Amino acid sequence: MKVRLKIWRQKNSKSKGAFATYDFDGVSPEMSFLEMLDALNTKLVQEGREPVAFDHDCREGICGSCGMYINGYPHSPVPGITTCHLSMRYFNDGDTITVEPWRAKTFPVIKDLMVDRSAFDKIQVAGGFISVNTGAAPDSNSIPCRKKHADEAFDSASCIGCGACVAACKNASAMLFLSAKISQLALLPQGRIEAKERVREMVSVMDELGFGNCSNTGACEAQCPKGIKLTNIARLNREYYKAF
C-alpha cells in the first residue's frame, strides 16, 4: 500500500521545525508503524537524505521510549497501545498520516520526533522511592499487604513513563504520571512511612518544572497505553491534603 506521510522535521532544539511530506510506496500491512518509519529511513539514507530521528527501543510496549502524535493522537489512533505496537493494517491505501513529536513546554524537542523527557526523571528523583538501604530489608513476608492493595499498587506501577499523558493534556499536566507512583507507594505498607514527605516533594518539583495542573478532562487516562486510571489522581490529591 501507499501512504502520504507528513512528518515534523526539526534539526535541533534551537531550530524551527516544519512538516515535510513523503509519499511512501511499498508499505506492507504486516509492518508495525515503526517498521514503516524504519523503511522510510532506509529509503531516505539511500537517497542521501537525513533519516527521521525518533526514540524507540524494546518495540514491545514496555520500555516507554517511543511516542509520537499520529493523526492527532498520542501514540496511536488505536487506544491502549504504544506507538511500537501500532500496526499498518489499521491504515488504508492512500491514507495521509500526520506524525508529530510530543508537544509540551516541559518536553522540548531534541530533533524531529525525539523529545527531552528528563523532567520525568527529576520528579522521580524528588521522592519516588522508599528509603531502604541494600541489606537492610526484613524478610519479605514480615510485611504483609492486602492482596487488593498489592494488585492496585501493581496497576499503578505499570506506568511506563512515556509521557503520553502530558502530551494529551491541554495543560501539559503530569498529574497522572506522578499519581501513579504516589498511589503505588501509598497503597503498600512499606511506602506509608515516608508518604507525607514524598507527596510534598514530588508535587513541589513537578510544579517547579512547569507542568500544568489537572483540569479533570481525562484526556490522559483516555490516551494512556497502560490504562493508568484517573482515580490515581484522586488518591494523589487525598495524599497531598493529608501531608500538611
Added chain:
Amino acid sequence: MIKLDAKIPEGPIAEKWTRYKQSVNLVNPANKKKLDIIVIGTGLAGAGAASALGELGYNVKNFCFQDSPRRAHSVAAQGGINAAKNYKNDGDSIYRLFYDMIKGGDFRAREANVYRAAEVSNDVIDHYTAQGVPFARDYGGTLDNRSFGGVQVSRTFYAKGQTGQQCLLGAYSSLNRQIKLGTVKMFPRREMLELVLIDGKARGIIARNLITGELERHSAHAVVLATGGYGTIYYLSTLAVNSNASAAWKAHRKGALFANPSFVQIHPTSVPQLNDYQAKLTLMSESLRNDGRIWVPKNKDEKRHPNDIPEEERDYFLERRYPAFGNLVPRDVASRAAKERCDAGYGVGKTGLAVNLDFRDAIKKQGKKAIESKYGNLFEMYETITGSDPYDEPMKIYPAGHYTMGGLWVDYELMTTIPGLYAIGESNFSDHGANRLGACSLMQAAGDGYFILPNTISNYLAPEIKTGKIPTDGKEFGEAEKSVTDRINKLLSISGKQTVTSFHKRLGRIMWDYCGMSRNSEGLTKALKMVNELEEEFWKDVNVPGSSDEVNQEIEKAGRVADYFELAKLMITDALHRKESCGAHFREESQTPEGEAMRNDAEFAYVAAWQFNESEKTHTLHKEMLSFVEVEMKERSYK
C-alpha cells in the same frame, strides 16, 4: 601469558561466601568518598550496583544510552524472579536452586559462583519487596510463587507478566534516591565507546553524548560493565533493538577475556517473523506452554485451517519425543525440536517457519475465563501484533535469540582479566553455564549488582585510597579519545551505497543459519568466511549519513554493527572448537542416535576464555577447568 585464576575461596561450598566476606579488605567509610566508580548500564545489575555503591558512600557515575535509566532492557523480562525462600513448603532450599542451575546449565558453570547466586537470591527478594515492588500476593497478604521453567518447586516470584519492569522500577527508585543524595551522578543518552587503561588498570571511559555528539572523558578508580547481552547479533531477537555488545567488546579488545561466546539461549516461543522489515521478535512468555500444546500437521502439504485438521493428523512433536516433560521441556530442547520439524518441511504459516501453540484443549477443559485470567494480557498482545485471536485459532510461534550465557570472563570477585574492570549481570559469562533456567536472569543480575559486587569491589579499592583523583588530560585518555574520533570519521567517510541495517540483517541471517540453534563444522567454517567477506564489504560500502556533532542514530548503529562482525567471528570460532553438544550449544556431530544432545565431559568440561591479540587480530584460547565436587555430572535427559 594470562593465567586464569578464578580466586574461589577455600572451604565447604555453603561457607565460601561467608568466609570471603569475613576476610575481604574493606574501605573505611571516610575514605569511600575519595573513590570514584563508573557503572555502565542501568538494568537490574547496573542500577542495583550504582545505588548499592552509592549507599556505601562511593562516588558513582552511572551511564546509559537510553533517555532514562528506567528503560534498560531488564524492563522487558516477563515471567519472574527465582529465590530459594521455600515459602511454599515444597522442599526448596539454596542447595536445590544451586543444583537446578548447575544441571540446567549442563555442567558448564562454576559451582562456587552458582551457589553464591542461589544464596543471595533471598536477599534480593527481600530488598525488592522493601523497595515497594508489587509482587503478586496471596489473600493472607504474603507473597505468592509459581512454578516456572520445568523445575519441581514453586520458587518464582512474579508481578503478572511484567516482573522485569517492576523489579527495574524498584532498582530505578533506589537509584533515584542516591541521585537525590548526591552519591550517584546520572549520565543518560551516553554511549561508552572506549575503555581507558592506565598502567594496565581500568581508569575510565570515553563516552559519546548522543545528543550533542561530543566525546566525554570520565575517570574512575574502577569501572563496572553492566551492559547486558548480545542477542541482537542475530538482528532479529527478543532484545530491545538498541541492545548491543560494544562496551563489552571494547573491554575485550583492551585485554578482558571473553568466555563461552557461542552459548546463546534461543527462546522457543516468540511471535514469528511477519515481514522483511521486521525489527524484532516479540517474546510470548514461556508460561504459555503450561496450557498450550505445540504441534504441526502430519501432512507436509497441509492447506487446511489448523482448526479443521483432525486430531489424528496432528503431530504433537514435543509430547511424542519427550513423554515425561511434554510441552514443558527446557527452552533449548523445545527450540531445536521446532526447528527440526520446520526444516523437515512441516512448518506452518506463510513462511513455513512457525509451529502451532494451541489452547483449544485447555479452553475446552478449563473454560475461556480461566485461560483469560492466566494469559489475558499475552493473548491481547499477540492479537495486537498479528491480528489473529488465540482464543479462536492456535498461536503461531517460532524460536528467537534471547539470552547470552557467554560474556566477559570474571573471577569470583566478578573482576575481568583487566584489574579494576568488573562485569556483572548478563554481560559476564555468568552463572548459567551452557543454558539458563527461566527466572534466573533477573535473580543473577540483581544478586551481582546489589549483594556481590559491593562486597568484592572493596578488595580492589582498598589500596586505591591514596591514588587521588585520576586526571583525564593524560596521554592515555588522549589516545583513547583519538581512536574513537578516528573510527567515527572513518565510518562517516566511507559514503558507500548500503545502509547499516542492511549489513546487520545479513550478518544476523548468517549467524542464525550457521551459529544459531544447531551448528556443524561445515556450516561454521562457511559462516566464518561469509562474515569476513561481509565485514570487508561493510568497511568499503556502508553509508553513514550526517555528521558526528549532532543526534545521529546511524553512527550509533554503525559502531555497534562494526563490533558485531568481530564478535560474530569469535562466536563462530568458539562454536567450532567446542566439538560437543552442551546446553544451548548443539553440535550436530555430537548427538545420540535418537538425535539428542551428547556432552563430552572428558574433553570439554571447561570454560573457554578467549584472548584478543591486537597485532594479528586473532584469538588465543585459555581454559578454566571446571570441577564438580557438589553435584555429580550426569546426562541431562528429559525423555
